[in-house]
Amino acid sequence: MNFALNLLSVATISVGSVFFLAGTLGLLRFPDALSRLHTLTKADNVGLGLVVIGLLPLAHGVLGGLKLVVVWVLVQLSGATVAQLIAQSIRRNGPSA
Amino acid sequence: MTDFLLAAAVFILFTVAIGLVRILYGPYDADRAMAAQLFGSGGIATLLLVASATRAPGVEDVAMGLALLAAFASVAFVNTIATAEHDGVSGE
Amino acid sequence: MIVQTLDIGLAALVLTLAGWTVLAQATFPAVVSYVAYGLLLSLIWVRLFAVDVALTEAAIGGGVTGVLLIGASSKLRKAALSATEQELTPPLRWAIATLCVLATLALATVVLSLPDPSPTLAPEAVQNIAATGLGNPVTAVLIAYRAFDTMLEKCVLVLAVVGVWSLASDQYWGGAPGAPGAVTWDGALAFFAQLLPPLGILIGIRIFWIGADEPGGAFQGGAILAAMWMIIMMARLAEAPAIGERWMRIALAAGPIVFLGVGILGFVAGWGFLAYPAGFAKPLIIFVEIFMTLSIAATLPMLVAGPPIQAPRP
Numbered sequence: 001m002n003f004a005l006n007l008l009s010v011a012t013i014s015v016g017s018v019f020f021l022a023g024t025l026g027l028l029r030f031p032d033a034l035s036r037l038h039t040l041t042k043a044d045n046v047g048l049g050l051v052v053i054g055l056l057p058l059a060h061g062v063l064g065g066l067k068l069v070v071v072w073v074l075v076q077l078s079g080a081t082v083a084q085l086i087a088q089s090i091r092r093n094g095p096s097a
Numbered sequence: 098m099t100d101f102l103l104a105a106a107v108f109i110l111f112t113v114a115i116g117l118v119r120i121l122y123g124p125y126d127a128d129r130a131m132a133a134q135l136f137g138s139g140g141i142a143t144l145l146l147v148a149s150a151t152r153a154p155g156v157e158d159v160a161m162g163l164a165l166l167a168a169f170a171s172v173a174f175v176n177t178i179a180t181a182e183h184d185g186v187s188g189e
Numbered sequence: 190m191i192v193q194t195l196d197i198g199l200a201a202l203v204l205t206l207a208g209w210t211v212l213a214q215a216t217f218p219a220v221v222s223y224v225a226y227g228l229l230l231s232l233i234w235v236r237l238f239a240v241d242v243a244l245t246e247a248a249i250g251g252g253v254t255g256v257l258l259i260g261a262s263s264k265l266r267k268a269a270l271s272a273t274e275q276e277l278t279p280p281l282r283w284a285i286a287t288l289c290v291l292a293t294l295a296l297a298t299v300v301l302s303l304p305d306p307s308p309t310l311a312p313e314a315v316q317n318i319a320a321t322g323l324g325n326p327v328t329a330v331l332i333a334y335r336a337f338d339t340m341l342e343k344c345v346l347v348l349a350v351v352g353v354w355s356l357a358s359d360q361y362w363g364g365a366p367g368a369p370g371a372v373t374w375d376g377a378l379a380f381f382a383q384l385l386p387p388l389g390i391l392i393g394i395r396i397f398w399i400g401a402d403e404p405g406g407a408f409q410g411g412a413i414l415a416a417m418w419m420i421i422m423m424a425r426l427a428e429a430p431a432i433g434e435r436w437m438r439i440a441l442a443a444g445p446i447v448f449l450g451v452g453i454l455g456f457v458a459g460w461g462f463l464a465y466p467a468g469f470a471k472p473l474i475i476f477v478e479i480f481m482t483l484s485i486a487a488t489l490p491m492l493v494a495g496p497p498i499q500a501p502r503p
Contacts, residue, residue, distance in 0.1 A: 006098055010098075010101055013101070013102070013146070016142070017105050017108050017109055017112075020109050020112045020142065021112050023112070024115050024116045024119075027115075027119050028119050033125065033127050033131075036123075036128070036131070037131065040116075040131050040134055040135060040138075045138055047109075047138065047139075048138045048139075048142050051105075051109075051142045051145060052145070058149050059149075059157070060157070064157050067157035067160070068145065068160070070388075071160045071161050074161065074164040074165060074168060074385075074388070075141060075167075075168075077384065078134065078164070078168030078172070078385075079134055081168075081171075081377050081380070081381040082130075082131070082171045082175055084377035085179065086127055086130055088179075088377070089127055089175065089179045092179075100191055103192055103195055104191050107191060107195050107198060111198065114198070114202050117206070117225060118205075121209060121218060121221065121222055121225075129218055132221045132224070133221070133224060133225070136225060136228045140228055140229065140232060143232060144232055144235060147236065148235060153238055154404065155240050155399070155403040156235060156240060156404075158244070158392075158405060159235065159240055159244050162244050162247060162248065162392065162409065163244075165389050165392060165393075165416060166228075166252040166412075166416055167228065167251070168420075169252050169256075169416040169419065169420055170224050170228075170251060170256070172378065172423060173256045173423065174259070176378070176423045177260075177263055
């Protein structure tokens, strides 16, 4: 049981790290700010979600696991909002905002 | 397990570092406003991995606080560039 | 081996960000870099197992100071900067840089030449906290062992707010800070400011409450509550309160006044100034911390909002 949980953690955290790498690659390669917003707020959030799932078996009890999920929800919320706000600012003022 | 968690933390920190360099270089203010969000996701992932590996106490609360403050900082940055444009002052 | 890589990586990134902040050409990139530096520094504090300091660094260094600097820089953009920039001639810049490098070298020498194990009072502090009823030695140091310093710090916060307010023109005294009228009502930001603060307030109160036994405390909790209020103000869901409002002034002064009151109570009752009676220490400490949190949550947003720029409404 413990071995299976450890394997699950290792697997999900590895995939999460790959998503972070993908997000950074997107940051480096995408041509303008609007597309870079996508990689930052989507790929990195999925990476964080997978890392949180992988850390749930290692958390301090149910409350600790709940706090990890709350962290992910907060980052998700702020990512979505910031993406909308930056995109609106760019749309209003042209690409040189 | 601990070694794996630390290795994952180093890897994610590395990606955050590269992303940070790219964001801070990005020629317009709208690009730079994304830096706090990058920390909100990558920095918190690193924090959670390091804390789980080194068994530092009470770090889930720190992660919640950090998530809130990164959100606050991101919104403050974006609000600044939005109101700067609105007041007719051009960003660098 | 991996731990060393992590530590070296963190240190290198922090130094790079510090260099970037100093060498930035414009204010906004410098402030963004400074906030990133602050958030990374909190990671380093976690590595040093100083979790309370990590939370405070994230709150103050990353959040509040960054917003303060951004507000100051956007106000400065409208004023003329050229005079100050001309005064900073290259020889003066070199002198400043040399001074900073010398200070850094002196600090590094002192830290690296400390005897191993370095002199510390931490074991005694931990051994004696049973008398205070607390479980977190950092909180015990702040509110019990060094209560006088903490009380004076709260007074300094009030003085800082008074200092910021004194920048107002005479006719605006008693009015409200912040831009009069509404900027374009933004759907996403308003939604965010309605959804996040309830959760944030819960988390802030929890971090304050948990500070008695786990990392946390009044300052960190108060800073998070302050950040939530500032999000609401930035989304224009509520305007900054006028500085003449009675409840605002009571909220600002409550922390130092209650702290001082408890101290004088100790003096009158015979336990000693700012000492706590055995057996009743923890309730008194929590009582003082509640008002400290309230004061910090009121002070930090007023510092960021700045001096009043509207005449007071009659």
